[in-house]
Amino acid sequence: MLTTSDTTPSRSRSLTSKQLPKATPWVIAVASIIVAAGISFLGLGRFSITVTAVLAGALNAIAVFAISAAYEGRRKAVDRVATTVVSSTFVLACVPLISLLWLTVSKGGAALDLNLLSRTMLGMKGILDQQYVAGEAGLAGGFYHAIVGTVLITLAACVISIPVGVLAAIYLVEYAGKNKLGKAITFLVDVMTGIPSIVAGLFAFALFSTIAELVMPAAAGVAKTGFTAAVALSVLMIPIVVRNTEEILRLVPMDLREASYALGVPKWKTIVKIVLPTSVSGILSGVTIAIARVIGETAPIMVTAGFAKTLNWNLFSGWMSTLPTYIYDSQLRPVSPGDAAIASSERAWAAALVLVALVMILNLLARVIAKVLAPKAGR
Amino acid sequence: MSKQIDIKDLNIYYGDFQAVEGVEMQIKPRSVTAFIGPSGCGKSTVLRTLNRMHEVIPGASVRGEVLMDGSDIYGAGVDPVNVRREVGMVFQRANPFPTMSIKENVLAGVRLNNKRLSKAEADDLTERALRGANLWNEVKDRLNLPGSGLSGGQQQRLCIARAIAVEPEVLLMDEPCSALDPISTLAIEDLINDLKDKYTVVIVTHNMQQAARVSDKTAFFNIAGTGKPGKLIEFNDTSVIFSNPEKEETENYISGRFG
Ligand SMILES: Nc1ncnc2c1ncn2[C@@H]1O[C@H](COP(=O)(O)OP(=O)(O)OP(=O)(O)O)[C@@H](O)[C@H]1O
Ligand SMILES: [Mg+2]
Numbered sequence: 001m002l003t004t005s006d007t008t009p010s011r012s013r014s015l016t017s018k019q020l021p022k023a024t025p026w027v028i029a030v031a032s033i034i035v036a037a038g039i040s041f042l043g044l045g046r047f048s049i050t051v052t053a054v055l056a057g058a059l060n061a062i063a064v065f066a067i068s069a070a071y072e073g074r075r076k077a078v079d080r081v082a083t084t085v086v087s088s089t090f091v092l093a094c095v096p097l098i099s100l101l102w103l104t105v106s107k108g109g110a111a112l113d114l115n116l117l118s119r120t121m122l123g124m125k126g127i128l129d130q131q132y133v134a135g136e137a138g139l140a141g142g143f144y145h146a147i148v149g150t151v152l153i154t155l156a157a158c159v160i161s162i163p164v165g166v167l168a169a170i171y172l173v174e175y176a177g178k179n180k181l182g183k184a185i186t187f188l189v190d191v192m193t194g195i196p197s198i199v200a201g202l203f204a205f206a207l208f209s210t211i212a213e214l215v216m217p218a219a220a221g222v223a224k225t226g227f228t229a230a231v232a233l234s235v236l237m238i239p240i241v242v243r244n245t246e247e248i249l250r251l252v253p254m255d256l257r258e259a260s261y262a263l264g265v266p267k268w269k270t271i272v273k274i275v276l277p278t279s280v281s282g283i284l285s286g287v288t289i290a291i292a293r294v295i296g297e298t299a300p301i302m303v304t305a306g307f308a309k310t311l312n313w314n315l316f317s318g319w320m321s322t323l324p325t326y327i328y329d330s331q332l333r334p335v336s337p338g339d340a341a342i343a344s345s346e347r348a349w350a351a352a353l354v355l356v357a358l359v360m361i362l363n364l365l366a367r368v369i370a371k372v373l374a375p376k377a378g379r
Numbered sequence: 380m381s382k383q384i385d386i387k388d389l390n391i392y393y394g395d396f397q398a399v400e401g402v403e404m405q406i407k408p409r410s411v412t413a414f415i416g417p418s419g420c421g422k423s424t425v426l427r428t429l430n431r432m433h434e435v436i437p438g439a440s441v442r443g444e445v446l447m448d449g450s451d452i453y454g455a456g457v458d459p460v461n462v463r464r465e466v467g468m469v470f471q472r473a474n475p476f477p478t479m480s481i482k483e484n485v486l487a488g489v490r491l492n493n494k495r496l497s498k499a500e501a502d503d504l505t506e507r508a509l510r511g512a513n514l515w516n517e518v519k520d521r522l523n524l525p526g527s528g529l530s531g532g533q534q535q536r537l538c539i540a541r542a543i544a545v546e547p548e549v550l551l552m553d554e555p556c557s558a559l560d561p562i563s564t565l566a567i568e569d570l571i572n573d574l575k576d577k578y579t580v581v582i583v584t585h586n587m588q589q590a591a592r593v594s595d596k597t598a599f600f601n602i603a604g605t606g607k608p609g610k611l612i613e614f615n616d617t618s619v620i621f622s623n624p625e626k627e628e629t630e631n632y633i634s635g636r637f638g
Contacts, residue, residue, distance in 0.1 A: 177437045254435075255474035259538070262432060263488035263545055264464030273491055277478040375477035375527070 018072055025064065032060040057088050108353025111139060111346035120145040121309040126336030129343035139343060143351045145311040146326035149226065152315055153322055154295050156230035157237055162287055165241025173249040174271055192239040201300025204232035226315035229305035233294045240293060244286025248279045281373035288366035292359045298324035323355040381408040381579045382448045382548040384429065389443035391424050398424045400608035404598060411571060411580045413590035416600035421609030422583045426551050429581065430466035431459040467547035471554040473534035475526035482522040484537055485509060488545035504544060512540035513570050532563025539570065550574060552582040556589065568593050587633065591621050599629045
């Protein structure tokens with residue numbers, strides 16, 4: 001009757017199981033790539049990155065499953081395939097980013113030099129570009145004016161949007177509670193987030209045209225200034241600043257506000273001296289991200305600030321160029337038609353590199369700010 | 380430097396929900412009063428009405444009177460900010476300001492209330508408050524380091540130092556020891572005994588021994604069931620509450636036959 005003695009051995013399972021060596025997935029991956037490249041070469045008669053990549057991905061998944069299933073068992077095989085798929089998708093997601101950076105750096109880097117950074121398009125003629133293409137002269141022209149325009153317009157946009165955005169967020173978090181005005185603002189901010197940038201540009205232009213008409217009738221063109229562009233960018237930037245700041249302010253623990261109130265500190269002072277210092281790093285990095293987001297805008301600048309060929313330091317009068325509009329203009333209307341259009345294209349790539357570098361620097365800056373200003377908890 | 384508090388027919392609401400009903404109590408100056416009772420019976424709620432802190436919660440409201448040396452803190456024209464300068468508070472979770480050093484934390488109340496302090500005055504006040512909170516010896520060498528770098532018990536005592544640095548008349552404490560080890564708890568209990576000489580102290584605690592050790596008077600709150608308002612069941616000398624309470628409900632709670 002005593003069956004226990006029979007069942008006991010079968011119940012005791014081993015905790016160890018067969019395992020492939022750590023390097024196996026890498027070996028399989030490299031082998032798949034080599035095989036895929038070989039097939040691509042034999043089948044097409046030439047090497048194709050696309051075919052190799054697709055084939056290598058499929059081969060890798062199959063091989064991982066087969067080898068692992070044969071040696072380690074089904075559960076581990078499925079696990080390994082899932083890991084492989086997830087990592088391949090990650091690599092896939094990085095491809096556009098890396099190839100974009102690579103293209104910008106290689107094309108822009110080849111053309112970029114100090115001359116381009118310090119000259120404008122003043123006095124540019126088609127003949128100069130033709131000489132360059134013929135190898136008789138260096139690359140003429142430059143985009144100093146576009147860098148200045150980008151910096152001025154973005155700064156002006158910041159001066160408008162940061163106070164408005166941060167104060168609106170403070171209102172939403174600290175004062176509005178669940179009242180109607182708060183809800184209305186939240187709704188409007190949501191709507192503003194989705195406004196197409198060209199519409200923001202048209203809005204700013206229409207606004208300033210109307211004002212210009214009233215002040216000096218028959219002066220239609222005067223509304224196209226750097227400041228109008230800054231207002232257009234602010235329309236895009238304010239909702240981002242509000243959203244980011246709001247999120248950060250909501251992270252400040254209620255405890256801290258209560259501690260301050262309990263000391264008899266008034267509300268406004270609690271906000272200025274306790275809540276804002278605690279969240280300043282987050283707010284600043286949110287602002288920096290908003291700047292990075294609008295600095296590359298093209299459409300709203302085109303309709304509000306036009307295309308300037310030369311340096312203009314005055315935000316309130318005359319057309320201005322920014323790096324994105326400069327790039328757009330160079331590609332669409334090269335200085336010299338025909339073969340020599342390549343010179344305009346090279347300048348455009350150099351400007352694109354500068355723009356990408358600016359955005360990257362801003363993003364890095366956001367991280368540094370967040371690190372440096374974050375409340376310290378160390379001993 | 381200490382005030383008497385008279386609570387008269389106090390009803391407290393969160394929106395439409397009545398959390399506390401009909402509290403009557405007289406808290407003598409220079410005494411320690413403990414609030415005990417099961418969770419959710421409204422101890423924190425009552426405590427927070429004593430310095431109008433519950434107004435911070437949207438929708439919260441109060442009916443009744445809280446007289447501080449005879450003047451109603453809910454009377455017309457009373458500024459809650461002024462009330463809170465007289466009635467300090469220490470919270471269950473230590474909450475030093477993370478952007479400030481230990482010293483700045485202690486001085487925060489005074490500085491944020493626009494009082495200018497000379498360096499000597501500031502040093503003096505820091506030392507007095509930290510000594511008052513039994514923390515001076517542990518932190519005197521690192522006054523300029525962040526307050527959040529202290530241990531939990533030290534942080535709680537830092538919060539007490541911060542509260543007494545503004546020299547309030549009354550000090551409210553909501554479960555100040557609930558996150559602390561027995562040694563830090565003892566340090567804070569000793570501190571409460573010292574504070575009694577200068578301040579009126581009201582403390583919420585779940586620890587009956589603590590209530591028995593530190594308080595002169597004890598208030599027992601109870602709640603009939605979820606959704607019902609909490610009520611003050613018995614308010615008496617601590618010795619009476621813990622040896623021979625008048626109400627059976629109190630007796631049951633004290634002896635652990637309930638809640
Ligand atoms: N912010 C709030 N909003 C709505 N209701 C609340 C709020 N805070 C507390 N309450 C309710 O008020 C009642 C009393 O809560 P209170 O926090 O005063 O209890 P307590 O006695 O302090 O309990 P504990 O011992 O668990 O801290 C509870 O029913 C609670 O749900
Ligand atoms: Mg409580």
